[in-house]
Amino acid sequence: MDIRQVAKRAKVSTATVSRVLNDSPSVREKTSAHVRNVIAEMNYVPNTHARSLRVGRARMYGLIVSDINNPFFPELIDAFEALAAQQGIDVIFMHTNYDPKRLQSCIRRMVERSVDGIAVMTSEVDLEALQMAPERVPLVLMNQPAFKDRYRNVPVEYATGFREALEHLRELGHTDIGFISGPSTLSSAKRRREEWSLAMKRLKLPVRKGWVITGDMRMEGGERAMAELMALEERPTAVLTSNDLMAVGALQAASHAGLSVPTDVSIIGFDDLPIASMVMPPLTTIQLPRREIAAYAFASLLQATRDGMVANSDVVHPTLIVRKSTAVVPPRR
Structure with missing residues (x-):
């Protein structure tokens, strides 16, 4: 058209x-x-790409994240924008608030603003939204293996981080381990839950359905989920969470229940946000290197917009950071 x-x-x-x-x-x-x-x-999206070349417009990339209020994303945005500035490329960014329908709107608006490429660094992705971008606008996704044959992708391998975390807990004597998951509607949260479960089974640790609670990736959801776990007659001695925000909420819930972390219960987060080292006790967490993800995403877009080639991104490997929220398993009362 x-x-x-x-x-x-x-x-x-x-x-x-x-x-x-x-x-x-x-x-x-x-x-x-x-x-x-x-x-x-007619659902017409103006093709201003050719006009932009004629007038010599500076190159511009789009960057879409899930939640600008989530401390995971500002560092990723900062790293991506710094790399773009070095190449003389402008960046506009939007966020979806974890809403796939809003992702469609974000991509459409970026195409209308004539971006040269889009980095979709969101937990929620669906094909209908991605198809809002014409072929002339390359996309790169964050850890979306379901789309790796159709779109550029920065893969994240969760298994290593969960294995290190569970081995750490097992060395401390923990075998009763719970998990606070994110919503199954978010692909990254779903994969984190799956990888935690697989790591538990590989280490021959029991997975108890009643000890797996779904949160909302925010502190409030983590607090509610942890309160539910701590109210059980038989509760886990350690809890992993799908991200650090829910781990901070879990710390609050433990305190409200009159429990001491890590004396009474150990808690491990995921992401290693700045807040993880500021809370009391400082949070043991699985570090996901956001600047590394931003660098791989930017390199992939840069190569795509220069020569149309697909850059094979290295796999990002999370690692365990041990702080003060884990300790030897408490004796059963």
Whole structure:
């Protein structure tokens, strides 16, 4: 679909459609409204790429994250933007608030703003949203193996981090281990839960269904899930969480229940956010290197926009950071 088809449907000239798209004041308000209605009906996205080349517009990348309020993402944004600045590339970013429908809107708006490529660093991804980007706009995703044959991808291997965490707990005498998962609607949360379960089985540690509680990836969800675990007659002696925010909520819930961390219960987070070393006790956590993810995503986009090639990204490996929220298993009372 091009501008000529829009002009034909609207029964105006292509020049008029172009003026409307560029918000020219020379078009009458009634005509402008009519053309915009036709554009919406036809789901037309202006292809400004060629025009951008003619006017010499600076290159621009889009960066989409799940939640700007989640401390995981600002460091990733900062690293990505710094790399772009070194190459003279502008960056615009948006966030989805974990909503796949909002992802569609983000991609569409970035295409309309004529970005040269988009880094989709979100937990939630679906094909319908990704297809909002035309072939001329390359995409790179964060750890989305389901789409690795169709889109560039920065893979994250969770198994090593969970194995290190569980081996650490086992060395401390823990075998009764619970897990606070993120929602199964988020692909990254689903994979983290699966990898935790596989690591438990490989280490011959029992997986008890009643000790796996779903949170919402935020502190409040972690607090509610931990309160549910701690209210059980027989509760786990250690709890892993799908991210650090829920681990901080778990620390609060343990305190409210009159339990001491790590004397009464050990807690391990995931991500190693700045807050992990600031809470009391400092949080043992699985570190996910955000700057490394940003670097791989940027390199992939840069190569795609230069020569159209698919850069094979290295696998990102999380590692365990031991602090003060884990200790020897308490004696059974």
